[in-house]
Amino acid sequence: xxxxxxxxxxxxxxxxxxxxxxxxxxxxxxxxxxxxxxxxxxxxxxxxxxxxxxxxxxxxxxxxxxxxxxxxxxxxxxxxxxxxxxxxxxxxxxxxxxxxxxxxxxxxxxxxxxxxxxxxxxxxxxxxxxxxxxxxxxxxxxxxxxxxxxxxxxxxxxxxxxxxxxxxxxxxxxxxxxxxxxxxxxxxxxxxxxxxxxxxxxxxxxxxxxxxxxxxxxxxxxxxxxxxxxxxxxxxxxxxxxxxxxxxxxxxxxxxxxxxxxxxxxxxxxxxxxxxxxxxxxxxxxxxxxxxxxxxxxxxxxxxxxxxxxxxxxxxxxxxxxxxxxxxxxxxxxxxxxxxxxxxxxxxxxxxxxxxxxxxxxxxxxxxxxxxxxxxxxxxxxxxxxxxxxxxxxxxxxxxxxxxxxxxxxxxxxxxxxxxxxxxxxxxx
Amino acid sequence: xxxxxxxxxxxxxxxxxxxxxxxxxxxxxxxxxxxxxxxxxxxxxxxxxxxxxxxxxxxxxxxxxxxxxxxxxxxxxxxxxxxxxxxxxxxxxxxxxxxxxxxxxxxxxxxxxxxxxxxxxxxxxxxxxxxxxxxxxxxxxxxxxxxxxxxxxxxxxxxxxxxxxxxxxxxxxxxxxxxxxxxxxxxxxxxxxxxxxxxxxxxxxxxxxxxxxxxxxxxxxxxxxxxxxxxxxxxxxxxxxxxxxxxxxxxxxxxxxxxxxxxxxxxxxxxxxxxxxxxxx
Numbered sequence: 001x002x003x004x005x006x007x008x009x010x011x012x013x014x015x016x017x018x019x020x021x022x023x024x025x026x027x028x029x030x031x032x033x034x035x036x037x038x039x040x041x042x043x044x045x046x047x048x049x050x051x052x053x054x055x056x057x058x059x060x061x062x063x064x065x066x067x068x069x070x071x072x073x074x075x076x077x078x079x080x081x082x083x084x085x086x087x088x089x090x091x092x093x094x095x096x097x098x099x100x101x102x103x104x105x106x107x108x109x110x111x112x113x114x115x116x117x118x119x120x121x122x123x124x125x126x127x128x129x130x131x132x133x134x135x136x137x138x139x140x141x142x143x144x145x146x147x148x149x150x151x152x153x154x155x156x157x158x159x160x161x162x163x164x165x166x167x168x169x170x171x172x173x174x175x176x177x178x179x180x181x182x183x184x185x186x187x188x189x190x191x192x193x194x195x196x197x198x199x200x201x202x203x204x205x206x207x208x209x210x211x212x213x214x215x216x217x218x219x220x221x222x223x224x225x226x227x228x229x230x231x232x233x234x235x236x237x238x239x240x241x242x243x244x245x246x247x248x249x250x251x252x253x254x255x256x257x258x259x260x261x262x263x264x265x266x267x268x269x270x271x272x273x274x275x276x277x278x279x280x281x282x283x284x285x286x287x288x289x290x291x292x293x294x295x296x297x298x299x300x301x302x303x304x305x306x307x308x309x310x311x312x313x314x315x316x317x318x319x320x321x322x323x324x325x326x327x328x329x330x331x332x333x334x335x336x337x338x339x340x341x342x343x344x345x346x347x348x349x350x351x352x353x354x355x356x357x358x359x360x361x362x363x364x365x366x367x368x369x370x371x372x373x374x375x376x377x378x379x380x381x382x383x384x385x386x387x388x389x390x391x392x393x394x395x396x397x398x399x400x401x402x403x404x405x406x407x408x409x410x411x412x413x414x415x416x417x418x419x420x421x422x423x424x425x426x427x428x429x
Numbered sequence: 430x431x432x433x434x435x436x437x438x439x440x441x442x443x444x445x446x447x448x449x450x451x452x453x454x455x456x457x458x459x460x461x462x463x464x465x466x467x468x469x470x471x472x473x474x475x476x477x478x479x480x481x482x483x484x485x486x487x488x489x490x491x492x493x494x495x496x497x498x499x500x501x502x503x504x505x506x507x508x509x510x511x512x513x514x515x516x517x518x519x520x521x522x523x524x525x526x527x528x529x530x531x532x533x534x535x536x537x538x539x540x541x542x543x544x545x546x547x548x549x550x551x552x553x554x555x556x557x558x559x560x561x562x563x564x565x566x567x568x569x570x571x572x573x574x575x576x577x578x579x580x581x582x583x584x585x586x587x588x589x590x591x592x593x594x595x596x597x598x599x600x601x602x603x604x605x606x607x608x609x610x611x612x613x614x615x616x617x618x619x620x621x622x623x624x625x626x627x628x629x630x631x632x633x634x635x636x637x638x639x640x641x642x643x644x645x646x647x648x649x650x651x652x653x654x655x656x657x658x659x660x661x662x663x664x665x666x667x668x669x670x671x672x673x674x675x676x677x678x679x680x681x682x683x684x685x686x687x688x689x690x691x692x693x694x695x696x697x698x699x700x701x702x703x704x705x706x707x708x709x710x
Contacts, residue, residue, distance in 0.1 A: 021708060022708070096707070097438065098438075099543075099544060099545055100436075100438060100545035101541070101542055101543065101544070101545055101707055102704065102705050102706075102707045102708055103438065103439075103440055103704040103705050104438065104439070104440050105440055106440055107439075107440070108437060108438060108439040108440075109436075109437070109438040109439075110435070110436070110437055110438075111434075111435070111436040111437075111438065112434070112435055113434050114434045115436070115545075117543075117544055117545070119542075119543045119544065120543045123539075123540055123543040123544045124540045124544065126465060126469060128468065128469045128472045129465065129468060129469065133465075133468070136461055137461050137465065140455070140457050140458040140461050140546075141458060141540070141544055141546050142544065142546075143454075143455070143546065144457075145457045146457045146460075169472075192434065
C-alpha cells in the first residue's frame, strides 16, 4: 500500500481533525437565556436551560460532543472515495469541514485544488430566477467566474436535459428537472475535487446512471478526486474504488470497497450473525410457551449479505417443554419499515425432543430485490382439526441484505419497482 | 497547479486577516448577487422598478405634510419637497446598507450551511445594491433640483459635489460595518435583530433628515446630533447638493474615523463568526 501511495500526489490531507459541538448551551439562543444560565451557575444552582436527559455518553466531553474524534486521512488525486457509516458517525460533519462550511476544533486539513461541494442539490438556486440565471448564480457560488460559466454553458444545458425550460423561472420546474440542472452545474465545474453528499438520491434512474458515469469518468479520465457519501451501497459499489467507514467519529476501515461495505453492514447492530431471541414475547400472539426460540444464527456467513444464487441458511435453536412430531416453521420476509412482502413455510416434519433443539432452515431468496430485509420467524403446528397453532413467534428474528447484481447497473428503486426481482425476461421471438 | 489552489483549513483564525483578496476572486459573484437583489425584488410585480420612484416620493410627500406642514419645521429655506427627497435618499441608502446586512447570517443560513464562498461577498453586494437604489432615487431628486435651480431657489455648491462618492463610500461602509457586526452577534443572540428593526427608525430622528442641523440651535441636544456619526456626512451631502448645511471638519474627521473602526472591526468579527456560525445559528 505504501509503495503505491508514493507515486500518487495527495489531494486532501486530513491530520488529527476533531470537531466538538456544544450541547445544551446553545439551546437558549437569546441573550436572556445565556444570562439565566450564567446567573444560575453563579448561585450554584442547576442551569435551567440544559435539556433534561443528557446523560454522559462516551463521546460527551463535559458539555460538548465529539462529532469527529481524530480523523487522519489522505486522499490522492484521481481517487473516487466513498464514505459510509451509520447515522451520527460523522460523515456529514467531515464533508462540512472539507467544504469549509464550518471549521474544525482541532487539527488541520490541507486541500490541493479547487473544491466543488454538493452537500445539497441546487444550493443558492433562487426560485424566481430562470434556469440560465441560476446556472450563473450557482456556478459563481461554487467559485467559477462568468467567463468560465459562459464557456461551459452549452455543456451544462445539454447534460441537464432541460433545454426547453432554461429561460423559465425554476419555481416552475419539477423537482427532477431542478436536480438535473443543479447536478449539471456542479459536474461541469473546473474543479480538482468533487464532494458529494447523497445527491443522487433524487432524479430518475436514467439520470442517476448518467450522474454516476459522469462522476466515474471525472475520477478515472480527468483525474479529478471524488468524495462521495451515501447510504446507498449500490452507488458506492459502482462509483468508488476506495471506501472509508466511519464509526463514532473515527475511521474504522480504509481500503477496498467490498470489504468496507461488509464491515459497515456487519457493524450495524441489526445485521449481526447471531440473534439472541430471549425476550418477552408479544402477548397478542397468545403463545402456549411450550416452544421458545432462543437464538437464530446465519450459517457459514461472516456478514448476512446474500447474492442471487446464494441461499439463506439459518440455524434455529429453541427449548421445547413438550415433544412435538409435526412442528413446522414459517418465515415472513419484511421490509425494514415492517411491511410484509411474502412468506415461506416448511413442511410439518420437525420432531422435537425435550430441552434444547437445533433445526437448520434454508430459504431461497433469488427473487428478492436488492435491499435490506427482516425475517419474522414462526414455529407452529397443525392441530387435529387442521388449524394452525403458533408455538412461538419471533417478530424480528434476523436481518439480512440482498446485494445488487445484474439489473443493468441501475440501483434498485423500491418505491417504484417493489421488492421482487423476477427472473430475466426472455426474448423468445 | 497545486500551489495556485492550496487551502489550509485549521481551527486557528487570523484576526487581522481581512481576506479581501479572496473576495476579489469572487467579484463575479458580487455582481450576480447585486443583480439578483433587483431581479428578485421586482419579479411578478405590476409596477416593477417604478416602486423605486414611488416609495421615496410618497414618503417625501408625507414628510412635507407632517414635518413641513403640521409641525412647521424649517428647511433652511430650501423647497420642502427637494429637502425631504434628498434626505430620504441619503438616509434610505444608509439604512438599507445597515438593515440588509444585519441579517446576513440568518437569512443566508441555508446557503452558507451548504457551500463555501467568501461570506463577505453578501454584505458587499448589499451595499452595491443600495448604491444603485440610491442612484435611481437621485434621478428624481435631481429632476427637482434642476427645476428649482432654474427657478433660482437653490444654489448647489458644485465644487463640493465631488465629495459625493466619498460620502457614499463612508455611509456605505458604516452601514455595512454596523450591519455585519449585528449579524455576527445575531447568530447567537436573536434579540438584536428585533432591536435593529426599530433602532434604525429611531436613529433617523436623531439625524438631521427631516430637519436641518441648524434647526437645533445651540441647545445641548445639538451635541447629541453631532455625536451621531451619520450627521456629518448627511450635512455635507446637503451642503453640496442644496447649498445649505452645517459642515464642521472635526465632526467629519470623527465620522470617518468611526467608520474605519467599525468597518475593520466588523470584517474581523464577521470573518471569525463565519468559520463556525453554522454550529450555532
